[in-house]
Structure formats: structure tokens, C-alpha cells
Amino acid sequence: MITNVFQYLEASADRYPDKIAFADSEKSVSFGELREKAYAIADSIYEKCGEIKNEPVGVYMYKGVDCLIAFMGIVCSGNFYSPIDRHSPKARIDRIVDTLSPKAILCNDEPFEGKESICIDINKTERFDRGYRYYNDNIDTDPLYVLFTSGSTGQPKGVTISHRGVIDYAEWLYDTFAFDETTVFGNQAPFYFDNSILDIYSTLRNASTTYIIPERSFTFHKDLFAFLKDNKINTIFWVPSALVSVANSGILDREEVPKLDKILFCGEVMPNKQLNVWRRHYKDALFANLYGPTEITDVCTYFIVDREFADDEPLPIGFACKNTDIIVLNDKDEKVTAPKEKGELCVRGTCLSMGYFKDYEKTDKAFVQNPLNKFYHEMIYRTGDIVEYNEHGELMYLSRKDFQIKHQGHRIELGEIDTAGGSIEGVNTCCALYDDVNKHIVFFYVSDTDITDKGVYRELKNRVPGYMLPSKINRLEKMPLNINGKIDRVYLKELMKG
Amino acid sequence: MKEEITAFIQEINEYEDFEDDTDLFENGILDSLTLVLLINNIEERLGVFIPEEVVTLENFATVSKIAGMVSSLKGE
Structure with missing residues (x-):
């Protein structure tokens, strides 16, 4: 029974101990090493912080393989992680750390300066070999991570996601896109952005491999193509801006394109004009438009691009993922089903977040009782996104309700x-x-x-x-x-x- | 040439201060979207075609480097 994402790593490490799990341009880690390092970090957390469980642990590092090793160490210890974006201004980082109040902060090259929390350098940890699985008595409703997203009052909101949410997502991804040990992901998403959950947990679940693409390559596309080719990347899940910038640069027309089988995207509206440029060059690839806010574990609807679209046509966000229900509510909280009737997209399912970290007020505004259910306690998440159904019964994104x-x-x-x-x-x-x-x-x-x-x-x-x-x-x-x-x-x- | 490149970048981002050897990417003055604008400007207004091979961080990191590269492309 899968109740903890660390079991994905254990299974892949048993099957493919020497296969590369994650790599950046400087280093790589195999499934076996990742598991071993995670245990060592868990031991260190235990040594330095005592017997802690379900407590927040921050990760203060630049993006790279070390972050993922740190995440797994924290999960192994039975606690939950929160990546801290090192590129953010100090004042914003301090506000986030203040809200999170982590028991420890994991770092690699440079310690975290600030609040008195315990700083652990992951390269200086050692395995004590207690033979004990710290995460064993966690349950699947325990938190896995907290991702901070922009907040309207200036205080970033910590979206808290459980193991259950990510397991539900990873299983759906496997069923829908058939990722396996031959899948090689080219990761674009920063780890503080939930698009990275697809790359990370699909890799762990399916013993795939993820190459972290250097951020600069998204500016210098020749490097990007070289990186994709050198590492035999066959699957990408990028933010539309990255795909748009490649299409606009004209490189797809000028160079031999890297071989890609699956091209997925999520995070904002993907314009068909640039998507059509990609589709012209990848006639046999699968293209999928995914949609969802951080609060419902990355993705709640998807659209497999299966027909032609004109450059100026909008792309549907499609249909609900399996085990997720989408309810479109009008301003009287009535369910909308007819085409061309506007309403707010609301989500029901295991994917729902546990709310905003230490912010019950904001949580209670966005996560509410399903107004259609008069019988028992059932939460829905109100996305604030205004949508409608088109004539094919596909969801179409229209606009935002707020700022x-x-x-x-x-x-x-x-x-x-x-x-x-x-x-x-x-x-x-x-x-x-x-x-x-x-x-x-x-x-x-x-x-x-x-x-x-x-x-x-x-x-x-x-x-x-x-x-x-x-x-x-x-x-x-x-x-x-x-x-x-x-x-x-x-x-x-x-x-x-x- | 440096003056022209500086002027193009100031048109794209009028609020940033930078010198000829300021790292434009490290300091958030240029990014993937604005780089395309800069290249278009150079091509259209200086009449130089910028081939894919030269669009690298080494060539675009600073105003001096961009100016040097454009000059050599123009055969100056």
C-alpha cells in the first residue's frame, strides 16, 4: 500500500539502483545513492533536532540535484520540506522563513543567515545506520511540502500539500502519459513552482530520469537544443513562456530539432500561434495542455491536443483528471453545465491542498463546503478562475475574478x-x-x-x-x-x- | 557601437543603471524575452544579421561584449 512518496524511491532504488535519477550540468545521483543520501540526511536531522515528526524543514539552495537529495532526506525523516528561492530579495525570504518557522534549514555551499534555526550542510551528513525507517509511521494525509506563492497582502501564502495529493497525481500521470524507465524528462520548472512536481515524482515513481536544464539555456536556445540532444531528453513539461520564447526565436525552423515524444505544458495560457510552430516540427509527438493551481497539487484538468487549431483560437483546458471533479459555479453558486455560460472553476477531490500554512483565514475563504452538497462535510477549492464549456463540452479558461x-x-x-x-x-x-x-x-x-x-x-x-x-x-x-x-x-x- | 547597444537596452528597460561591463543577465537587466527584442533591434537598426551560433552568454553578457561581437560581424 502506497502511503508515502518515499516508497516510490525505495521501489525504484531496489529495481534500478545504478540508474541515474536526477542530474544537473555538474552532478548526477542514482536511485541507490539518492536513497542512501536521504537516509543519511534523515539521520542528521534526527541527531540535530531530536525526534521530530511532521515539522517544517526549509531547503536553502540554488536549483540543482542537491535540492532533490535534500527533499528526499526530509521526507525520509518523516517531516515536510519547503524550498526557499535563493534569487528572491532578502526581505521576502525572511518573511517566508518567518511564516514557515522551520525546525532546520538544509543548505549546501552557503549556510542560511537569519533566524536561529539549525542549519545542516547536506554534504556533511553521515549515515548512522539505525536501521529504522523514520517515515514508517507517517500517514498519507501528512504534509509532504509547502510551496509559497504570491499573496495579495504582501505575505506569500504557503500552500501545504499531502503525500496523498502527490500520489494521486503521480498515479494519474502514469495512467495518462505512460511514463516509464525509458522516459527522460528535461526539467524547466523551478522547485518552488509546482510544475516541478510532475518531473520529480514521475521520475521517482517510474524510475525515469530527469535532467535539470540550466536556466540560462532558456535564453540561449542553441545551448538548450544541445542540452536536450546530449542527454537524449524525450519528454518535456514546461511553462508556456519557455515554449513561446523558443518558437519566437525561430530556432525550430533553422536547426535540426531535438527528438521529443511528449510535450506537455501548464502554468498559463498557451497561445496556439506558437504551439502551431512546435506542432509543425513535431508531427508525431503528443501535446497536452495541463491546467491547475498549486492548491490542487499542480493539475486538475488536461487537454490532449488532438485537432487543428487556428493561430487565433484559444486552446481548451479540457477535462477533469481522473479522481478529480470540476464544478463550475455561477455567482449564485449554482452548477453551470450549458455551453457558453460563465462560472468559477471549483475543484473536488483528493488533490485538494490542506490549505495555507498558518493562515486559517485565507484557507477558509478558498477552501469551502461544497454548496451543492447539503448532506455531509465536503470541501471544494475555489480557484478564482472564470471558465466556460465550449460546444464540445471542453473547459475553456476566460479570466480571473480578482487581481x-x-x-x-x-x-x-x-x-x-x-x-x-x-x-x-x-x-x-x-x-x-x-x-x-x-x-x-x-x-x-x-x-x-x-x-x-x-x-x-x-x-x-x-x-x-x-x-x-x-x-x-x-x-x-x-x-x-x-x-x-x-x-x-x-x-x-x-x-x-x- | 557601445553607445548604440546601451541605447537599445535602455529602450527595453528604462529604469536600470548599468555600465559597459555590468553582467546584464546576472543583474536581471535582460532575460529570454528581452534578449529577442535586443537582437531584433540590432538586426533591423544596425543592419547586421546575428546567426544562431553567436547567441551565447559569452557574447551577450555585457554591453562591451555585445558591441565587440557586432563590430566583428560587421567586419569593422
Whole structure:
């Protein structure tokens, strides 16, 4: 009975001890070594922190094989992990660590400076050989990881996911895409982004291999093609921005393309214009559009691209995954089934997260009793995504209900930028908006000091990750307000159009 | 040539300060999307075709390196 993802690793390590599980451009780890190192880390956690169970442990490392070794060590110890994005500004990292309050933080080259938590260098751990499986008495509803996503009040939200959610997902992926030991994934997703769950846990479950593609290769596509070819990668699951940037660069037309069998994507809307460029070059490959927020364990609907689409047609997000139910609710909380009727996409199933770490208030707003069920306790997750069914009965994504945006594949709450901007000395009020036409963030502010647009940009850069930085900054005499006294976003949108 | 490259990058991101030898990628001044814009600008406005082989981090890391590469492509 599978109740813990570590059992996937145990089984693959028994079957293929010497096969490479994960590799980056510097090192690789086999299934056998991964298991061995995980046990050593678990021993060290136990040595340094005492008998802890179901406690948070942070991972403070740049992306690489070491992160995955750390994740498995934490899982083996019976605790749960949370990756901390080292590229984030210090202030944001501190807020995340403050919320997480980890019992220990695992690192490799550089220790974590900050709160007094125990820092463990994973390259200095040793196996004590207790012959005890720490995770043995975990149950499948115990947490596996916490991923922090942008929060509207400026405080990132820690989405907490159980073993059960990931096992449900990995089993569905296997049934649907038939990954096996011949599958070689080319990983693009950062580990703080839940798209990486597909690569990591499919590899562990099916004894596949994952190569972590250097981030720079997504800018320099010649390197990307060389990396895919050299490592015989046959399956990719990337954010659409990465596929779009390859298509736009023209390299698919100019170079011999790497051999790929399965091309999957998720994280934002995939435009058919660029997808068609890929499809022209990969006539026999399987293309699948996956959809889902972090709160439901990465993916809850999917669409296997099985017909032609014009460049300007939208791509469906398709149908619910097996063992997941999608309910579209209109603003009266009634179920929508007819085509072309708008409603909010809500999700029911094992995939549901356990909510936001230490934030019951936000959890209770998004995870609610199913309004269609009057008989027993049953949670649904309200995604905030507005969708409709098309004439084929396929789900189509339309828009957001709130101020959340997707920018270059990143999920951003504009409120997080507002909060960061509002904290800059000299900025009285501010408002961040998304320009859908030019695909960039615009920042409006009011000040009575001599702070410049450049100065505002510099301050923002110290407060938010690079992908949240505005491309346009506009200083206003005063902030326009609507009749309710709130910032008039409609008027600002007009200003944005120029 | 350096002035022209600097001007193109400033058009793409008007709020960043950088010198001729600032690492443009390390400091988040350019990324995969803006690199395509820069290359288009160089090709269209300087009349130089940038072949795939030269689009590498080594050639695009700084303003000086980009300028040097474009000059040599122009045969200057």
C-alpha cells in the first residue's frame, strides 16, 4: 500500500539502483545513492533536532540535484520540506522563513543567515545506520511540502500539500502519459513552482530520469537544443513562456530539432500561434495542455491536443483528471453545465491542498463546503478562475475574478507589488496593473518627495522577485478614486492604453 | 557601437543603471524575452544579421561584449 512518496524511491532504488535519477550540468545521483543520501540526511536531522515528526524543514539552495537529495532526506525523516528561492530579495525570504518557522534549514555551499534555526550542510551528513525507517509511521494525509506563492497582502501564502495529493497525481500521470524507465524528462520548472512536481515524482515513481536544464539555456536556445540532444531528453513539461520564447526565436525552423515524444505544458495560457510552430516540427509527438493551481497539487484538468487549431483560437483546458471533479459555479453558486455560460472553476477531490500554512483565514475563504452538497462535510477549492464549456463540452479558461495575474508563467498577486511599493519611503499611494496587450506590469504612484521613477524601481527590486518588477512606472499628481473611494482601476487601465 | 547597444537596452528597460561591463543577465537587466527584442533591434537598426551560433552568454553578457561581437560581424 502506497502511503508515502518515499516508497516510490525505495521501489525504484531496489529495481534500478545504478540508474541515474536526477542530474544537473555538474552532478548526477542514482536511485541507490539518492536513497542512501536521504537516509543519511534523515539521520542528521534526527541527531540535530531530536525526534521530530511532521515539522517544517526549509531547503536553502540554488536549483540543482542537491535540492532533490535534500527533499528526499526530509521526507525520509518523516517531516515536510519547503524550498526557499535563493534569487528572491532578502526581505521576502525572511518573511517566508518567518511564516514557515522551520525546525532546520538544509543548505549546501552557503549556510542560511537569519533566524536561529539549525542549519545542516547536506554534504556533511553521515549515515548512522539505525536501521529504522523514520517515515514508517507517517500517514498519507501528512504534509509532504509547502510551496509559497504570491499573496495579495504582501505575505506569500504557503500552500501545504499531502503525500496523498502527490500520489494521486503521480498515479494519474502514469495512467495518462505512460511514463516509464525509458522516459527522460528535461526539467524547466523551478522547485518552488509546482510544475516541478510532475518531473520529480514521475521520475521517482517510474524510475525515469530527469535532467535539470540550466536556466540560462532558456535564453540561449542553441545551448538548450544541445542540452536536450546530449542527454537524449524525450519528454518535456514546461511553462508556456519557455515554449513561446523558443518558437519566437525561430530556432525550430533553422536547426535540426531535438527528438521529443511528449510535450506537455501548464502554468498559463498557451497561445496556439506558437504551439502551431512546435506542432509543425513535431508531427508525431503528443501535446497536452495541463491546467491547475498549486492548491490542487499542480493539475486538475488536461487537454490532449488532438485537432487543428487556428493561430487565433484559444486552446481548451479540457477535462477533469481522473479522481478529480470540476464544478463550475455561477455567482449564485449554482452548477453551470450549458455551453457558453460563465462560472468559477471549483475543484473536488483528493488533490485538494490542506490549505495555507498558518493562515486559517485565507484557507477558509478558498477552501469551502461544497454548496451543492447539503448532506455531509465536503470541501471544494475555489480557484478564482472564470471558465466556460465550449460546444464540445471542453473547459475553456476566460479570466480571473480578482487581481491575480500570470506573467511569464509566474503567478503574481498585484497586491503583493502594491504592498511592496507602498512601503517605499516617498511613495504615498500606488497601484500595480497588468497590461494585457503588451504583457507587462505597469506601476502607478503618487509622491510628494523628489523620488524618481528609477528610484522607485530600485527600491522595488529590493522587495520583490525580478518577475514582479514593472516595465512601466508612471508618477501621478493624485490617485484617481471611484465613487466608493477605492483606487479607480478602470480609469488607470484607460491611462495605460495612453 | 557601445553607445548604440546601451541605447537599445535602455529602450527595453528604462529604469536600470548599468555600465559597459555590468553582467546584464546576472543583474536581471535582460532575460529570454528581452534578449529577442535586443537582437531584433540590432538586426533591423544596425543592419547586421546575428546567426544562431553567436547567441551565447559569452557574447551577450555585457554591453562591451555585445558591441565587440557586432563590430566583428560587421567586419569593422
